Amino acid sequence: MHGTYNLWLVALSLVVATLASFTALDLSGRLSLLTQAGLRRAWLAGGAAAMGIGIWSMHFIGMLAFSLPIALGYDLVITAGSLVIAVLVSYFALFVITRAKLTPRRLVAGGILMGFGIAGMHYTGDAAMRMKPGIQYDPVLVAISIMIAIVASCVALWIARTLSDADQRHMIAKRLGAAVVMGVAITGMHYTGSAAAEFPLGSICGSANGIDGHWLAVTITLFTFAILTVTLMLSRFDARTTLLAGSVSQLNGQIVRMATFDTLTDLPNRRTLTKRIEHAIQTARQQQNLFAILFMDLDGFKTINDSLGHTAGDEVLKAFAQRLLHCVRGGDTVARLGGDEFVVLLEHIASPDDAGHMAESVLERMRKGVWADKQPLQVTPSIGIALFPQDGETADTLLKHADAAMYEAKRSGRGTYRFFEASMNEAATRTLQIQHALHEALGAGYFCLHFQPKFRGANGELAGAEALLRLNHPEIGSLPPLEFIPVAERSGQIVQIGYWVARETCRQIRRWEASGLPAVKVAINLSPRQLTQPDLVATMLDIVRSEQVQCDRIMFEITETVAMQDAPRTIEMIGAFHANGFEIAIDDFGTGYSSLAYLQRFRVKQLKIDRFFTNGLDANGHEGSAIVSAIIALAHSLEMDVVAEGVETTSQLDKLKGLLCDQMQGFLLGMPLTAEAFGALLHAHTGAAPT
Structure with missing residues (x-):
């Protein structure tokens, strides 16, 4: 007997096969994202059921599309068996697709097993008709159908595996195109x-039951579409939910990391460090051992930030953080507290010497190490060390004491380390008091200027003055410059204080001139921090002009040590001052090891001999005189005037006059005076009557 096909049902079977294939591809991508074993197994079972029903429905609709001159029907038990085969095959397919590694060998083996499974489902479905006599099969076409099933299965597994990456672009379009290819392959296997199948004449169907095949096809199709659609919707909804949950989890992780780690250097922050110190305290108490806190602050970092910008400063901080990690042991904690402050928690040490050796190692490697970051700036820290339990029994106390020791290291010359001592608490408290006083001083008027006179060596006439800053605070009293200037320098407050000194000096010069006193030249000291300001010359010029004072009334003094730190830049800056009518003096000459080449290129107006050499005129006899004589001769050969500081004895004065020193200042000649007292001195030396 020859059968016929309902083309509408054939087309419908192709659509069902395509939808089942698309569902399989979507589920494979969904399963690849699941990490929880229980949820993965649940989706694998549910997906296999939906996919199996889809493949089986395609097969069954294809069977219903076929008709013979006799009534046809299908045995319920055998048909159910074919459905079970379809579900098992689908489960196997999804399991293979979502394995961690799909090798070519596994791909071929899986395709062969799937192909035989699909063929088994098909021919089991044929057996459900219970034809009498039985269906006769063309062996060649049967073999071809099995080969189609195997090849289609291999291709389907490969496509599904390839498209299981949910991050690929145009994923929906790719899966839809692949589903069409897979649907055609599955349908082609069925109809092959x-x-x-060949049905002998006179055959009858043992399962004929009188049910309308078209209505059965419509029912199965709608049922299948519903199952596959619901499966796809659940998969999409769950995928979005999982993605959202993953995003929330990732965001929470980022928030937690931001709360516990420094965003610039990726080191633990203060909060995390405190917890680790508290844990280290508990461990040390239980095991009766020591640990150390190394508190570090980068020397000169503010200068880098001010001169090169914050971007360069951030790069320096990141480079230092990585270098520091390479300096410590694997189990040590390196943290950044903020700014340029870093801390190393050094646990399980045998003695305080271990902490000292670590500090020495860090300093040595920072000075001489060759680093992979290629950062050209050489940054060295000052380090303060606090030990548990002798220096404190809480995290806050240990950090506070290590910080105090670090400031002592800075006061000791920087680039070194100090262990905490009880006396440092007093020094740290005093430093905080001074910082607070400096913060108030400008606005509250606690600063004032004194003027130390300078006299000519040849005739003793008044040559000018040096402006000296004084601080009188209502709570902590009168402070000497040697106490508050270093604090202002470290904190950066010296920049604005220096501008106040320049402005107040100009105002005082105008007051003297308004009183009828003659013009006088006043020297102003420039601090190292001021010299790093890119707009220093322009700002000073604005101050002088706004106060209506001639530039040649102001001389700026730069210490030799500071001038030689960056000699080319110093030359450039001195040239800018000269171009605007200011004069420059090199202060404390003889302490900074100037080369003659640079001294010649500085082209300053004055050299000020350090008081060490002035004292040597009495203490060192002929040798002391020879050194001062050489300095004066050198300066005169370069057309520079010489000023001797710290003249305190008559013998020093006489010797300096004999050596033709141009100007002198010191307690012997004149103490620092208030503005009014210096005005009176100026009047006495010139005979001008103040108005």
Whole structure:
């Protein structure tokens, strides 16, 4: 007997096969994202059921599309068996697709097993008709149908595996195109298998039951579409939910990391460090051992930030953080507290010497190490060390004492380390008091200027003055410059204080001139921090002009040590001052090891001999005189005037006059005076009557 096909049902079977294939591809991508074993197994079982029903429905609709001159029907038990085969095959397919590694060998083996499974489902479905006599099959076409099933299975597994990455672009379009290819392959296998079946004349169907095949096809189709659609919707909804949950989890992780780690250097922050110190305290108490806190602050970092910008400063901080990690042991904690402050928690040490050796190692490697970051700036820290339990029994106390020791290291010359001592608490408290006083001083008027006179060596006439800053605070009293200037320098407050000194000096010069006193030249000291300001010359010029004072009334003094730190830049800056009519003096000459080449290129107006050499005129006899004589001769050969500081004895004065020193200042000649007292001195030396 020859059968016929309902083309509408054939087309419908192709659509069902395509939808089942798309569902399989979507589920494979969904399963690849699941990490929880229980949820993965649940989706694998549910997906296999939906996919199996889809493949089986395609097969069954294809069977219903086939008709013979006799009534046809299908045995319920055998049909159910074919459905079970379809579900098992689908489960196997999804399991293979979502394995961690799909090798070519596994791909071929899986394709062969799937192909035989699909063929088994098809021919089991044929057996459900219970034809008498039995269906005769063309062996060649049967073999071809099995080969189609195997090849289609291999291709389907490969496509599904390839498209399981949910991050690929145009994923929906790719899966839809692949589903069409897979649907055609599955449908082609079915109809090739059907073509292999031959029904002898006179055959009858033992399962004929009188049910309308068209209505059965419509029912199965709608049922299948509903299952596959619901499965796809659940998969999409769950995928979005999982993605959202993953995003929330990732965001929470980022928030937690931001709360516990420094965003610039990726080191633990203060909060995390405190917890680790508290844990180290508990461990040390239980095991009766020591640990150390190394508190570090980068020397000169503010200068880098001010001169090169914050971007360069951030790069320096990141480079230092990585270098520091390479300096410590694997189990040590390196943290950044903020700014340029870093801390190393050094646990399980045998003695305080271990902490000292670590500090020495860090300093040595920072000075001489060759680093992979290629950062050209050489940054060295000052380090303060606090030990548990002798220096404190809480995290806050240990950090506070290590910080105090670090400031002592800075006061000791920087680039070194100090262990905490009880006396440092007093020094740290005093430093905080001074910082607070400096913060108030400008606005509250606690600063004032004194003027130390300078006299000519040849005739003793008044040559000018040096402006000296004084601080009188209502709570902590009168402070000497040697106490508050270093604090202002470290904190950066010296920049604004220096501008106040320049402005107040100009105002005082105008007051003297308004009183009828003659013009006088006043020297102003420039601090190292001021010299790093890119707009220093322009700002000073604005101050002088706004106060209506001639530039040649102001001389700026730069210490030799500071001038030689960056000699080319110093030359450039001195040139800018000279171009605007200011004069420059090199202060404390003889302490900074100037080369003659640079001294010649500085082209300053004055050299000020350090008081060490002035004292040597009495203490060192002929040798002391020879050194001062050489300095004066050198300065005169370069057309520079010489000023001797710290003249305190008559013998020093006489010797300096004999050596033709141009100007002198010191307690012997004149103490620092208030503005009013210096005005009176100026009047006495010139005979001008103040108005």
